[in-house]
Each structure stands twice: as structure tokens, then as C-alpha cells.
Amino acid sequence: MRIFKxxxxxxxxxxxxxxxxxxxxxxxxxxxxxxLMFAAAATGWNIFSGYTGYIALGHAxxxxxxxxxLAIMCQDWHIPGGYLPFLLVPVAGLVAAIFAIPLxxxxxxxxxxxxxxxxxxxxxxxxxxxxxxxQITNGSIGLGLPIPFTWFGDFFNYPxxxxxxxxxxxxxxxxxxxxxxxxxxxxxxxRDDEDRALGMGVKTGxxxxxxxxxxxxxxxxxxxxxxxxxxxxxxxxxxxxxxxVAIALMAFLGGLGTISGPILGALLLESAQQYFALQFxxxxxxxxAYGALFLVVMLLLPKGIIPTLNERWAKFQVxxxxxxxxxxxxxxxxxxxxxxxxxxxxxxxxxxx
Amino acid sequence: xxxxxxxxxxxxxxxxxxxxxASGLTLVFGVMDIINVGQGALVILGAYLSYYxxxxxxxxxxxxxxxxxxxxxxxxxxxxxxxxxxxxxxRTMLSILVTFGVALIIEGVLNLKxxxxxxxxxxxxxxGSIQVGNFYLPYIYLFGFLLAVVLLGGLYLLLYRTKFGFSxxxxxQNRTAAQLIGINVEQVSAITFGIGVGLAAAxxxxxxxxxxxxxxxxxxxxxxxxxxxxxxxxxSLSGALVASVGMxxxxxxxxxVWSPVWASTVFFILxxxxxxxxxxxxxGKMEARKQ
Numbered sequence: 212m213r214i215f216k217x218x219x220x221x222x223x224x225x226x227x228x229x230x231x232x233x234x235x236x237x238x239x240x241x242x243x244x245x246x247l248m249f250a251a252a253a254t255g256w257n258i259f260s261g262y263t264g265y266i267a268l269g270h271a272x273x274x275x276x277x278x279x280x281l282a283i284m285c286q287d288w289h290i291p292g293g294y295l296p297f298l299l300v301p302v303a304g305l306v307a308a309i310f311a312i313p314l315x316x317x318x319x320x321x322x323x324x325x326x327x328x329x330x331x332x333x334x335x336x337x338x339x340x341x342x343x344x345x346q347i348t349n350g351s352i353g354l355g356l357p358i359p360f361t362w363f364g365d366f367f368n369y370p371x372x373x374x375x376x377x378x379x380x381x382x383x384x385x386x387x388x389x390x391x392x393x394x395x396x397x398x399x400x401x402r403d404d405e406d407r408a409l410g411m412g413v414k415t416g417x418x419x420x421x422x423x424x425x426x427x428x429x430x431x432x433x434x435x436x437x438x439x440x441x442x443x444x445x446x447x448x449x450x451x452x453x454x455x456v457a458i459a460l461m462a463f464l465g466g467l468g469t470i471s472g473p474i475l476g477a478l479l480l481e482s483a484q485q486y487f488a489l490q491f492x493x494x495x496x497x498x499x500a501y502g503a504l505f506l507v508v509m510l511l512l513p514k515g516i517i518p519t520l521n522e523r524w525a526k527f528q529v530x531x532x533x534x535x536x537x538x539x540x541x542x543x544x545x546x547x548x549x550x551x552x553x554x555x556x557x558x559x560x561x562x563x564x
Numbered sequence: 565x566x567x568x569x570x571x572x573x574x575x576x577x578x579x580x581x582x583x584x585x586a587s588g589l590t591l592v593f594g595v596m597d598i599i600n601v602g603q604g605a606l607v608i609l610g611a612y613l614s615y616y617x618x619x620x621x622x623x624x625x626x627x628x629x630x631x632x633x634x635x636x637x638x639x640x641x642x643x644x645x646x647x648x649x650x651x652x653x654x655r656t657m658l659s660i661l662v663t664f665g666v667a668l669i670i671e672g673v674l675n676l677k678x679x680x681x682x683x684x685x686x687x688x689x690x691x692g693s694i695q696v697g698n699f700y701l702p703y704i705y706l707f708g709f710l711l712a713v714v715l716l717g718g719l720y721l722l723l724y725r726t727k728f729g730f731s732x733x734x735x736x737q738n739r740t741a742a743q744l745i746g747i748n749v750e751q752v753s754a755i756t757f758g759i760g761v762g763l764a765a766a767x768x769x770x771x772x773x774x775x776x777x778x779x780x781x782x783x784x785x786x787x788x789x790x791x792x793x794x795x796x797x798x799x800s801l802s803g804a805l806v807a808s809v810g811m812x813x814x815x816x817x818x819x820x821v822w823s824p825v826w827a828s829t830v831f832f833i834l835x836x837x838x839x840x841x842x843x844x845x846x847x848g849k850m851e852a853r854k855q
Contacts, residue, residue: 321839324599333836343829494675496672498671502668505661510651
């Protein structure tokens with residue numbers, strides 16, 4: 212079973228790596244690039260919101276901070292277009308993470324409902340600041356980033372694609388580590404019952420803040436790559452209210468608090484979004500299609516794809532086990548992959564990969 | 565000095581209108597435990613409905629409310645029935661995303677129907693003004709404030725003097741217990757949501773009469789409304805009233821003494837400072853442990 216999993220994951224990684232070589236069409240690689248960006252951002256968001264159950268609807272703040280940090284660094288240090296700005300991407304992520312410390316501390320002083328609203332309020336503060344701090348952000352005129360003149364045609368998307376893929380892999384690695392560590396167990400305990408977790412000795416405050424900062428770091432890096440890719444950033448594109456909700460919806464669609472859920476959700480939704488954007492020129496139809504998709508996802512799959520599939524699989528295993536018991540078949544020689552059916556069900560519940 | 569007095573008066577008058585929109589939001593949160601982030605879009609929808617009635621059939625804005633408010637009340641019932649009621653678990657979180665979806669659809673429809681150009685409502689009381697001391701005050705500010713006073717007074721009577729009001733407040737205090745003593749909480753929730761949306765129609769008319777708007781204004785509005793209800797304490801009606809007036813006065817005074825671009829930023833920063841001292845807002849209760 213383990214080997215199957217490893218082979219499966221490695222082949223997925225292989226597909227992701229050779230994808231631009233197989234489909235070099237810039238229209239396709241652009242959609243793939245955006246899907247990867249959102250997958251990384253949603254994974255980062257999930258490390259905080261999915262595991263702790265605190266839904267943050269203001270992560271566009273860190274996306275925007277990463278974007279502006281990279282733009283300002285490139286501008287002040289006169290960095291030319293090329294591979295150099297990519298080296299600054301982690302620095303931009305760090306800037307976002309540093310901002311996240313006081314902001315997270317402040318907004319995590321309250322519990323769930325109010326927390327959501329405060330993150331939204333913080334988001335609007337930062338959007339207003341980006342508009343109004345003209346000396347730093349250049350206001351609504353926006354900031355330009357260095358343009359890599361030497362990258363032509365199909366090749367243009369490749370560097371961005373692989374850097375984003377690297378960020379996504381880092382995000383998945385962190386997400387996986389958190390999910391399987393004692394620290395992550397503490398976060399899940401907070402999600403289930405915060406007071407009891409505190410009583411059991413989980414340091415809830417620092418745990419939540421650390422997860423918040425980690426997720427801000429990842430989202431900030433994604434913001435920086437995005438800024439370099441689009442070449443010019445404005446307050447309302449870098450601090451975008453739709454981004455806030457989009458990554459939350461992606462995680463919800465795939466399955467909140469799972470590792471693969473946000474990635475799956477992002478790949479599906481972002482491709483759909485890009486498709487809608489190409490299909491409907493008028494923003495009206497596009498908004499209606501996106502909003503309707505939103506409602507359908509939330510009402511039909513409130514638990515998300517991965518948990519629903521896991522549940523179905525577990526139920527299927529159990530009924531199969533029962534049926535075999537009833538028909539008097541030999542239970543011990545149950546031919547399910549990975550051992551006994553019931554045991555498998557337990558493991559599925561434990562690690563919701 | 566005169567300018568500051570003017571700013572304070574304007575702030576109080578427009579604060580009344582914001583109280584109208586925010587009271588719907590905070591009431592819905594109190595009863596149903598959901599945050600209707602679509603309220604901003606619904607306010608704009610109300611403003612466009614008034615605009616449409618005026619343009620097509622030349623119905624006076626205030627008379628038009630007799631049509632738009634019941635219409636929006638019905639829309640509220642429909643949204644509650646179709647999208648809010650099916651949410652069985654994790655209501656608060658899912659409701660935010662669902663109502664955001666509703667807001668996107670409304671924004672899209674408004675974009676298609678009315679294009680993205682800003683419009684402003686027209687009437688004699690919007691252009692005409694009355695002299696107060698040494699400055700001119702457009703009538704609409706007074707009328708809008710009076711409308712808010714009348715509607716909020718009506719809401720007060722409904723909440724504290726009728727049987728429905730008792731049921732509503734009981735559901736607010738404890739949903740399960742209210743259900744146990746025989747209150748139809750589902751029905752109360754639906755009507756509360758309808759009232760919230762109906763108030764948004766009235767608020768939208770008064771908003772559209774004082775500010776040019778388009779479908780995009782919803783974002784600006786909802787950020788302010790959310791800030792108001794956190795400031796006042798989520799679920800507290802009197803908190804929403806105080807916070808609306810407080811916010812608008814602070815904004816208008818900042819615009820006069822400092823600069824208009826910083827007006828709303830100052831309010832948001834003040835909000836953060838207050839949350840440092842009182843995380844539950846001015847009139848809010850600390851969240852009890854929920855099992």
C-alpha cells in the first residue's frame with residue numbers, strides 16, 4: 212500500500228514537472244501556472260484555517276504584502292529582470308510573515324465568529340493603506356516590477372511555473388509535517404474543542420499564532436511570484452477580496468483540514484475560473500457563473516470532495532465486510548489492499564490524506 | 565470650528581442611515597448565528613430598485629420604499645429558504661461563503677442590467693438644501709435620518725412590544741431553549757432574515773441618494789457594516805446604533821481636520837485599538853463556551 216502511494220505521488224510529481232514540456236502552449240501553461248499558485252496559497256491557508264478551524268478571510272493581506280514587498284525591493288535595489296527576483300521571493304514571504312505576527316496576535320484574541328469578521332476588517336485596512344500610503348505604494352497608479360526581456364514565447368512561463376511548483380511542494384511538505392506531528396495534533400484539538408485542548412495542556416495561543424504565521428509566509432511567497440509574473444501591481448489587484456474567498460472556497464471544495472483537498476480544490480476551481488474568464492467577456496456573466504458555482508459547491512458538498520470520498524470508501528468497505536460475513540466467506544483472508552477492511556477504515560479516519 | 569460642527573451633524577445624520585443597514589446585519593447574526601456578507605450587495609440592490617422605479621415609473625423615492633421593502637423582504641425569505649436553511653453544520657463559517665456567493669450573483673446581475681457606471685438618485689430634496697446656522701444641509705440628510713428613526717422605532721416596537729418580538733429575543737438568547745418552549749425558531753429566523761434584507765432596501769435608498777454608487781460599491785459598504793457591528797458588539801442592536809453614528813462622526817471629523825483619504829482608515833485603526841481593550845466590542849457579550 213505504501214509503495215503504491217509513493218509511486219502514485221511520484222508519478223503525479225513527474226506529471227507536474229513535464230507538464231509544460233508536453234503542453235507548451237502559453238494559454239495552457241498560464242492556466243496551469245495560476246492553478247499551481249492557488250494550490251500553494253490554498254495549502255498555506257489550510258495549514259492555519261483548515262487545521263485550527265479558524266476561518267481567516269483576510270489572507271489577501273499577506274498575498275498583497277508579499278507582492279508589494281517584492282515590487283518595492285526590486286525598485287529600491289534596482290534589480291533587473293531575470294532569475295534574480297526569484298531569490299527575493301522567500302524574503303517577500305518573510306516580510307508577510309513578520310506582518311502576520313502582530314496581526315495574528317490581535318485577531319486571535321477573539322473566538323471564531325468575531326475572528327472571521329476581524330480578518331475581513333484587517334483586509335480592508337490594508338487595501339485602504341495601499342491606496343493611501345502613496346510614498347510607499349504609489350497609490351492607485353501601482354508599482355511596476357522588472358520585466359525579464361530575455362525570456363521569449365513559450366519559455367516565458369517556464370521559470371514561473373517551476374518556482375511556483377517548488378513553493379507548492381514546500382507548502383505540501385509543511386502541511387504534511389504539521390498534519391503528522393504532535394504540534395498538528397494540538398491544532399486539530401483546538402479545532403474540535405479549544406477549551407478542552409487548553410485544559411489538556413495544548414498551548415493554544417502560541418500554536419494558533421505559529422500556524423497563522425506559517426500560512427502567511429506561504430501565501431506571501433505566492434503573492435511575490437504572482438506580482439513578478441503580472442509585472443504591475445495595483446492596490447485592488449494585490450489586495451483582492453475575491454482572493455480571500457477563493458482560497459477558502461478551494462479548501463472547502465477539496466476538503467477542509469486535509470492535505471490533498473485544497474490542492475484538488477484549487478486545481479478544479481482555478482481552471483474553471485480561468486475558463487469562465489475566457490468564455491464570458493462581460494464581468495456580469497462571469498460573476499454570476501462564479502457565484503452560482505460557489506453556491507452549488509457549498510450546498511451539495513459541504514464537507515468537501517476528499518472527506519466525502521473517504522466516507523463513501525469507508526462505508527463501501529464496511530458493507531463489503533458485512534456482506535462477506537453474512538455469506539460465510541473466510542473473513543481472515545479478506546482481499547482488501549492494505550489489510551483488513553475495518554482497520555483500513557480506522558486509518559483513513561486518522562490520516563485524511 | 566464651524567466646519568467641525570457641520571461634520572458632526574452630517575456624521576450623526578448619515579450614521580442613522582448606516583444604523584439602518586447594520587441593524588439588519590447584527591439582528592440576523594444574533595438570531596441565526598450567521599454573518600450575511602451579502603448585506604452590502606443587498607443594500608446596493610435596494611438602491612438600484614429605487615433608481616429603477618424612479619426612472620421607469622417616476623415613483624418618488626420614499627413612496628417607492630413601500631414597493632421595494634416588501635419586495636426585498638420576500639427576497640430575503642427566498643435566500644434564507646434556498647441557501648441558509650440547508651446548511652446544517654458549521655453554520656457561521658459556511659453562511660459567510662454562501663452569502664458571499666449570493667453577493668457575487670447580485671453583483672453580476674446588477675453589472676449586466678445597469679452597467680458599471682456610477683449612478684445617483686435624483687429628487688428635489690437631494691438637490692435642495694436648508695440653511696442651518698451658516699451652512700447648507702441638503703434635505704435628504706434630514707429625511708434619511710427621519711426615515712431611519714421611524715424604521716428603527718418600528719423595529720424597536722416589533723422587538724419589545726409584540727409576541728413575535730418575544731420569540732425573536734428568546735431565539736437570540738438561546739436557540740435550543742426557545743425551540744423547547746415551543747417557538748418555531750426556523751420561522752423566526754426566516755422572518756428575521758427578511759427584515760434584515762428589507763431594512764437594507766431602505767438603507768440602500770438613503771445611501772444612493774447621498775452617494776453615487778455602482779455594483780462595486782458593495783465591497784466598500786460591507787467592510788464598513790462589518791466594522792460597525794464588530795465595534796458595537798456582534799448581535800447587539802444598540803451597539804450597532806452607537807457604532808454607526810460614532811463611525812460616521814469620526815470619519816467626517818477626520819475628513820475635515822486631516823484629509824478625506826485617511827477618514828475611513830482612522831476609523832478602522834480605532835476599531836483595532838478598541839478590540840485590543842474590549843475584544844467583544846462595545847456592547848457585546850463575551851462568547852460563552854459552546855458545546
